Amino acid sequence: MNRVGLQYLAGDLSGGNARCIAMLQAFQEAIRDYSTPPEKTLTRDLTSKIGGFVSFLIECRPLSMSMGNAIRFLKSRIARLPLTLSESEAKTTLCSDIDRFINEKIVLADKVILRHAATKIRDGDVLLTYGSSCVVEMILLYAHELGKQFRVVVVDSHPMLEGQKLLRRLVVKGLSCTYTQLNAISYVMHKVTRVFLGASSIFSNGTVYSTVGTASVAMVAHAFRVPVLVCCEAYKFHERVQLDSICFNELGDPDAISKVPGRVDVNYLDNLTDKQKENLELLNLKYDATPSDYISVIVTDYGMIPPTSVPVIVRGYRKEYLLI
Amino acid sequence: MPDTQALVNDFLNKLKKRKIEGSQATAKQTAELLRSVISQTRMPYTNQASALIHSVKAVGERLIAANPVELAVGNVVRRVLHIIREEDLSLTTAAMAGLNLSAESDDEDDTDRDNHPALSAAAIAAASRSTLRPPSLQTLLEDVPDSAAVPHTSSSGGDSEGKSKSADKSSRSRKLKHDVIEAVNELIQDISTCRELIAEQAVEHIHQNEVILTLGSSRTVLEFLCAAKEKKRSFRVFVAEGAPRYQGHLLAKELVTRGLQTTLITDSAVFAMISRVNMVIVGAHAVMANGGVIAPVGLNMVALAAQKHAVPFVVLAGSHKLCPLYPHHPEVLLNELRSPSELLDFGEFSDCLDFGSGIGAPLLHVVNPTFDYVPPKLVSLFITDTGGHNPSYMYRLIADYYSADDLVLERRTASGN
Numbered sequence: 001m002n003r004v005g006l007q008y009l010a011g012d013l014s015g016g017n018a019r020c021i022a023m024l025q026a027f028q029e030a031i032r033d034y035s036t037p038p039e040k041t042l043t044r045d046l047t048s049k050i051g052g053f054v055s056f057l058i059e060c061r062p063l064s065m066s067m068g069n070a071i072r073f074l075k076s077r078i079a080r081l082p083l084t085l086s087e088s089e090a091k092t093t094l095c096s097d098i099d100r101f102i103n104e105k106i107v108l109a110d111k112v113i114l115r116h117a118a119t120k121i122r123d124g125d126v127l128l129t130y131g132s133s134c135v136v137e138m139i140l141l142y143a144h145e146l147g148k149q150f151r152v153v154v155v156d157s158h159p160m161l162e163g164q165k166l167l168r169r170l171v172v173k174g175l176s177c178t179y180t181q182l183n184a185i186s187y188v189m190h191k192v193t194r195v196f197l198g199a200s201s202i203f204s205n206g207t208v209y210s211t212v213g214t215a216s217v218a219m220v221a222h223a224f225r226v227p228v229l230v231c232c233e234a235y236k237f238h239e240r241v242q243l244d245s246i247c248f249n250e251l252g253d254p255d256a257i258s259k260v261p262g263r264v265d266v267n268y269l270d271n272l273t274d275k276q277k278e279n280l281e282l283l284n285l286k287y288d289a290t291p292s293d294y295i296s297v298i299v300t301d302y303g304m305i306p307p308t309s310v311p312v313i314v315r316g317y318r319k320e321y322l323l324i
Numbered sequence: 325m326p327d328t329q330a331l332v333n334d335f336l337n338k339l340k341k342r343k344i345e346g347s348q349a350t351a352k353q354t355a356e357l358l359r360s361v362i363s364q365t366r367m368p369y370t371n372q373a374s375a376l377i378h379s380v381k382a383v384g385e386r387l388i389a390a391n392p393v394e395l396a397v398g399n400v401v402r403r404v405l406h407i408i409r410e411e412d413l414s415l416t417t418a419a420m421a422g423l424n425l426s427a428e429s430d431d432e433d434d435t436d437r438d439n440h441p442a443l444s445a446a447a448i449a450a451a452s453r454s455t456l457r458p459p460s461l462q463t464l465l466e467d468v469p470d471s472a473a474v475p476h477t478s479s480s481g482g483d484s485e486g487k488s489k490s491a492d493k494s495s496r497s498r499k500l501k502h503d504v505i506e507a508v509n510e511l512i513q514d515i516s517t518c519r520e521l522i523a524e525q526a527v528e529h530i531h532q533n534e535v536i537l538t539l540g541s542s543r544t545v546l547e548f549l550c551a552a553k554e555k556k557r558s559f560r561v562f563v564a565e566g567a568p569r570y571q572g573h574l575l576a577k578e579l580v581t582r583g584l585q586t587t588l589i590t591d592s593a594v595f596a597m598i599s600r601v602n603m604v605i606v607g608a609h610a611v612m613a614n615g616g617v618i619a620p621v622g623l624n625m626v627a628l629a630a631q632k633h634a635v636p637f638v639v640l641a642g643s644h645k646l647c648p649l650y651p652h653h654p655e656v657l658l659n660e661l662r663s664p665s666e667l668l669d670f671g672e673f674s675d676c677l678d679f680g681s682g683i684g685a686p687l688l689h690v691v692n693p694t695f696d697y698v699p700p701k702l703v704s705l706f707i708t709d710t711g712g713h714n715p716s717y718m719y720r721l722i723a724d725y726y727s728a729d730d731l732v733l734e735r736r737t738a739s740g741n
Contacts, residue, residue: 156667157592158567164668171676171687180691181567181667182591183622187655187693213592216625223628245596257588260570262669268573269588272580279580281587288596 005060014162015134016066016200016236017106023057023067024102027074028095036087047078062250065201065209066236073101073235105235109301110135113231114142117196117299120229125150125193128226130182130217132162133198135231137169140196144175151175153192157182157213159256159284182213189224199232204314205241206292206307208232212285215245218294227296230307234300237314245288254282328364331357332383339390339397346543347396347609351515351644354387354400359508362404362501372500373412380404385733393660393695395610395618395647398733402648403511405730411503514709518642519544521709523551529638529707534559534602537635539591540566540620541575542607544640548707549605550582560585562601564594566622568666568692591622598629608641610658612651613722615700615715617641618658621693627702636704643708646718648726654697664690 004026007013013022030053036042054071057063063071077097081090117139121127127150129136140152152175156163163179170177180188195217201209208214208230218228242248258269272280292307302313335357337343344350358380365379384401391397522544530536530552536559538545549561561584565572572588579586589597598604604626610618617623617639630637651658664670667690676688700715713721 158565158570158590164673167688168673168676174687176687178689178691179668183567183625183696184691184693186624186696187621187659188691190655211592212590212596215595216592216629219595219628219632220625244599246600249596257565257590258573262672263568263570263666266570266573268570268577272577276577276580279583279585280576281585283587283589283593283597285589285593285596288593 002056005057008057008061015132016064017110017134017233019064020066020070021102021106024070024074024098027053028098031091031094031098034091041083042087042090043078043081043083047075050074050078065238066233069235069238070101074098101235105301106233109233109235110138112301113233113299114139116304117229117231118143118146118148120194120299121148121150123149126153126191127151128153128155128188128192128195128217128221129166130155130163130195130197130214131157131160131211132166133231135233136196136198137166139231140170140175141173144173151178153178153180153188155180155182155185155188155217158260159252160211161261162211182216185217185220189220189226192221192224192226195221195226195228197228197230199230199236200287201236201238202230202232202298202307202310203242203289204237204239204311205243206295206310207242208290208292208295208298208307209242209287210290212245212288215288215290215294218290222294228294229297229299230295231299234302234313234317237300237310237317239311239314242289245285249288250286252284252286254284257282257284328360331360332386336386336390339387339394342391344394347394347645348515348518348543348642350394351396351400352512354397355404355508355512355515357387358383358401358404359505359512362408362504362508365501367501373408376408376500376504377405380408381733388733393658395649395658396644398649399610399644399647400511400515401733402726402730403644404508406725406727407507407511408504409727409729411500411507415500415503515642515644518644518709519547522640522642522707523547525707525712526552527555527557529603529605530557530559532557532559535562535600536560537562537564537594537598537601537604537626538575538606539564539572539594539622539626540569540606541571541578542620542640544607544642545605546575546578548640549579549584553582553584558585560587562587562589562597564589564591564622564626566620567591568662571620591625594626595629598626598633598635601633601635603636603638604630605638605640608639608645609695611639611641611646611706611718612654613648613719614650615703615706615718616651616654617698617700617703618651618654618695619698621696624696624698624702627698631702637698637702638705638707639698639703640707643710643721643725646708646721646725648722648731651697654695655693658695658697660694662692662694664692667692 004013004022007022008019013019027050030049031046034046034049036045050071054063077094081093085093113135121143127140129140129152143150152170154163154167154170154177156179158181167177167179178188197208197210197214197217199208199210203209221228260266295307297304298307298310300313305313335353344353361379361383362376365376368375380401384398387401388398526548536549538561552559561579563572563576563579563586565588576586576588606619606623606626608617608619612618619639627637673688703715706713706715706718710721
């Protein structure tokens with residue numbers, strides 16, 4: 001658990017799916033090592049222990065929506081454990097539940113998404129993607145394996161510069177790529193035929209909550225009449241609604257803005273006087289909310305749905321929790 | 325002339341190597357160079373204006389070719405040509421008014437001014453021919469340069485007339501050059517003071533407790549905001565950093581030094597923050613005749629976000645940035661691509677550059693444009709040194725500053741009929 005927390009803190013582990021899987025696997029370990037203290041029931045004690053772990057993780061880095069949903073799933077499973085089970089049986093049930101969750105909701109869901117999304121890629125396409133989403137990367141590599149001829153435009157932004165890692169992985173596999181930064185999006189959008197974006201979560205009013213800058217990409221694509229496809233597993237959907245990006249967001253390290261890696265000539269903000277520091281605020285937002293009118297279709301493991309159908313899945317999905 | 329040639333070559337070099345930063349500096353230096361060219365031009369007895377125009381055009385074409393993306397150069401060249409034409413016209417009308425008083429009645433050529441016997445017909449004919457008129461269909465088809473026609477007429481004048489006319493013309497030629505140089509000095513003065521005139525209007529637009537958003541760095545915007553601060557308006561500024569040059573960092577540093585509350589945000593956060601912003605104020609590289617703006621890269625994205633959230637998008641531009649050309653495919657033709665090393669470190673990505681497909685073409689392209697085109701419908705207001713204008717009005721300002729003949733500067737090649 002400590003290791004996972006430190007990984008979040010250091011930023012080694014990023015991306016909704018990766019963080020969620022790491023967290024669940026850490027929970028599995030914790031459950032295996034757990035033993036009920038005397039005079040306490042398994043369910044209550046385990047739930048409070050899990051709560052303790054979650055607070056530790058939140059201190060390292062605020063939870064992503066996917067992690068929040070996974071924790072709710074786990075707590076509901078713990079609460080539903082029949083009281084007749086022995087401790088070891090309960091532990092194995094829980095661990096297998098977690099395995100099933102990871103398998104069904106993430107791994108298999110991704111495979112279904114790949115299949116759906118690949119049908120939307122034709123020969124001669126120019127696909128644009130922003131930042132580094134694991135699902136979009138999988139889609140591009142899968143389509144490339146299927147033999148489709150297309151080009152990829154990777155758009156990146158400071159300070160995370162995640163696109164560079166994606167770029168490297170794509171070029172190694174032989175995809176023809178163009179790399180640019182977010183400001184140049186109006187310049188490249190003329191040639192783009194489809195935009196593929198990942199999401200951290202999708203809210204019930206169809207708003208896509210994703211890496212900061214996604215909203216700008218979707219907006220410019222919409223202005224140039226380029227279809228925007230958001231690829232997101234259904235377990236990330238949430239019943240919240242949100243209209244703008246300010247009400248609920250995560251703040252990153254402000255100093256990351258003033259530093260530009262590898263470019264000594266632009267370090268203008270070193271050596272500020274106190275008076276200057278007093279008036280200057282550095283704001284590093286991590287997420288933003290893309291309005292649903294910019295999204296053409298959401299590709300999920302339940303199929304390809306319009307943004308307006310998200311609350312339908314959220315409602316049906318909650319029932320599924322109970323049926324498992 | 326050799327002196328000017330050296331100056332011209334030196335300036336051409338600077339333009340080609342992109343050594344001059346900013347359109348104001350470029351415009352000023354272009355105007356000063358053209359002033360030297362004008363003062364060095366040898367003036368013939370007749371048709372001085374054509375000679376001036378010819379020499380300015382010759383230099384101007386070369387300057388524009390050195391840096392076609394820096395539109396301020398072409399703007400200043402066309403302004404100077406317009407000045408020459410205007411000064412010539414005003415001198416001619418003054419001269420013609422003066423001729424009304426002198427009553428010489430030698431009728432050499434039969435012109436169509438028989439009903440004014442008091443005027444010297446030859447003088448009038450010569451004056452009206454030497455005035456530069458807008459191209460008529462006849463002149464366009466004949467392609468006859470103006471200077472060929474006139475000496476013939478003046479030589480047919482009588483002696484006494486000839487003497488008075490030549491005395492007239494030499495004083496006129498000195499006067500023309502003098503007037504033109506004075507007007508060019510005024511132009512240089514205007515270019516230098518445009519930021520102050522724009523900044524004076526700041527108080528009308530920025531109110532108390534407003535939130536302003538800007539991207540990158542523009543000296544005009546800096547002075548505009550500081551002028552509002554001087555008038556005791558307190559407001560916040562969000563500065564988007566403007567990757568990959570990160571000039572927003574510079575602007576933020578300047579603003580906090582002058583005591584303004586500033587927040588530095590990333591470009592990706594512009595859409596997120598713009599809902600809390602009252603106004604977007606940006607500078608421009610050039611303003612085209614349709615009201616479209618050639619602006620630093622990223623501003624089209626900001627303009628679209630501003631339109632979505634109904635936030636006014638205000639562009640500050642000095643009048644030397646107003647270009648009389650209409651933009652055609654501006655993202656490509658009026659853009660410059662900078663070095664990819666600003667985006668990717670060559671050393672880090674050298675392994676990626678090795679992967680090639682069978683034909684040996686590289687798999688990795690890096691695109692780093694300098695400018696963005698913002699269409700006129702996204703701009704709410706232009707603030708220039710002459711006041712605030714709608715984008716739909718900008719084409720009218722062109723008539724004030726430029727002549728229709730100068731829009732195409734390339735000389736017509738002699739057509740063999």
